[in-house]
Amino acid sequence: MGSNVAGSWDVPAHVRPDQIFDWDIYTEERLRTDLHLGWHWLHANAPDIFWSPRNKGHWIATRYEDQARILKDAEHFSSKELHIPPMFNNYVMIPLNLDPPDHTRYRAMLMRYLGVAQIKAMEPKLREWANRLIDRVIGQGRCDFTESLGAGFPVSVFMELMGMPLDQFENFRAIVTEYFSHISVARREELQRAIFSIIDGLFEEKRRAPAADLASALLQEEVRGQKLTQAELQSIGFLLFLGGLDTVANALTFAIRHLAGDKALQTRLRAEPARIPDFVEESLRRYAVVNQTRIVKKDVVIKDAHFTVGDMVLCPLTTAGMDERRNPEPERFDLERKDRGHITFSIGAHTCLGNMLGRMEMGVFTEIWLQRIPEFELDKIETLDWRPGLVMALEHLPLKWDPALTKSL
Numbered sequence: 001m002g003s004n005v006a007g008s009w010d011v012p013a014h015v016r017p018d019q020i021f022d023w024d025i026y027t028e029e030r031l032r033t034d035l036h037l038g039w040h041w042l043h044a045n046a047p048d049i050f051w052s053p054r055n056k057g058h059w060i061a062t063r064y065e066d067q068a069r070i071l072k073d074a075e076h077f078s079s080k081e082l083h084i085p086p087m088f089n090n091y092v093m094i095p096l097n098l099d100p101p102d103h104t105r106y107r108a109m110l111m112r113y114l115g116v117a118q119i120k121a122m123e124p125k126l127r128e129w130a131n132r133l134i135d136r137v138i139g140q141g142r143c144d145f146t147e148s149l150g151a152g153f154p155v156s157v158f159m160e161l162m163g164m165p166l167d168q169f170e171n172f173r174a175i176v177t178e179y180f181s182h183i184s185v186a187r188r189e190e191l192q193r194a195i196f197s198i199i200d201g202l203f204e205e206k207r208r209a210p211a212a213d214l215a216s217a218l219l220q221e222e223v224r225g226q227k228l229t230q231a232e233l234q235s236i237g238f239l240l241f242l243g244g245l246d247t248v249a250n251a252l253t254f255a256i257r258h259l260a261g262d263k264a265l266q267t268r269l270r271a272e273p274a275r276i277p278d279f280v281e282e283s284l285r286r287y288a289v290v291n292q293t294r295i296v297k298k299d300v301v302i303k304d305a306h307f308t309v310g311d312m313v314l315c316p317l318t319t320a321g322m323d324e325r326r327n328p329e330p331e332r333f334d335l336e337r338k339d340r341g342h343i344t345f346s347i348g349a350h351t352c353l354g355n356m357l358g359r360m361e362m363g364v365f366t367e368i369w370l371q372r373i374p375e376f377e378l379d380k381i382e383t384l385d386w387r388p389g390l391v392m393a394l395e396h397l398p399l400k401w402d403p404a405l406t407k408s409l
Contacts, residue, residue, distance in 0.1 A: 150253035158244030163213025199237035
């Protein structure tokens with residue numbers, strides 16, 4: 001694993017032997033030791049752009065400048081297929097699977113609910129949820145942060161925003177975490193059908209009983225002067241379901257995991273809460289969780305790599321933030337980092353719709369956690385349980401603190 005394997009695989013004729021590097025995004029052992037350092041290892045040991053023969057074969061671009069070029073180039077690189085190995089089925093996530101200009105119409109509509117003013121207005125609700133969930137564990141002196149808080153906070157916020165039944169939290173989370181794990185294409189299609197069924201049920205309920213939530217609002221929305229069709233509602237709901245129930249949960253867990261190992265930083269952020277936004281940005285740079293895909297729709301050459309129509313391309317966004325050419329000493333977590341460069345929420349037309357909400361969720365939770373929880377650390381654990389793949393995660397994060405030193409509301 002993680003080596004040049006020229007001549008041992010059946011690869012396309014346009015891929016040179018020296019461009020082949022054996023790297024499995026789901027099973028590579030280095031990713032099971034440390035996801036982010038595992039990906040960063042490629043900077044010193046693999047070509048900037050290489051062909052992985054695994055998972056039906058695909059390109060991987062590891063450098064910030066190359067990823068930014070690919071992700072902004074809708075002329076040559078399409079978002080119509082987002083899975084590796086590719087699935088090529090009819091399940092679409094609007095607007096993520098669409099290329100401009102079709103993408104732009106739907107994105108503009110959704111941004112009416114996820115813009116700066118709308119997200120700022122949600123801050124009191126975010127604080128309420130953070131305190132509510134911390135209340136459940138604060139007196140215990142320990143918790144498995146990943147599900148109880150790392151997922152519990154942003155997923156509960158999202159489910160309330162969408163108008164989803166909160167008693168389905170565990171069921172919905174189980175579906176999403178399995179969806180992003182190393183499973184067969186057939187099983188992923190089964191889960192897609194399950195998600196579409198959930199989304200259909202949600203919109204059916206909102207037609208019967210509209211409420212002050214995003215699902216009800218989408219039923220009244222229009223694109224090109226026409227109400228959204230059921231197929232469009234399904235597709236938008238599919239995207240929001242996958243994004244809202246997993247991505248920020250993972251990013252927040254990695255941020256708190258870093259804090260658990262840096263007590264000096266805990267102390268500093270308690271004394272200087274105004275630096276929490278810097279902490280969030282540095283955590284997003286250092287611990288990105290999404291590996292973004294494209295499919296080549298028009299031939300193009302980048303750094304002698306011949307991207308040919310139909311090729312799949314992976315941009316592991318964590319390697320952009322960990323690129324020493326963009327961020328000197330990338331392994332170092334530095335609140336004072338100047339000109340910090342990352343594309344953790346992607347870049348260009350497909351910049352994550354929920355990036356402002358995600359940043360606010362991470363900032364609000366970190367602030368309240370540090371206000372109420374005293375010095376904390378990792379509970380006894382021999383190894384961490386990493387989840388490689390297209391959306392990466394830390395599946396368990398046991399923490400402990402002295403409950404006698406906690407602060408109640």
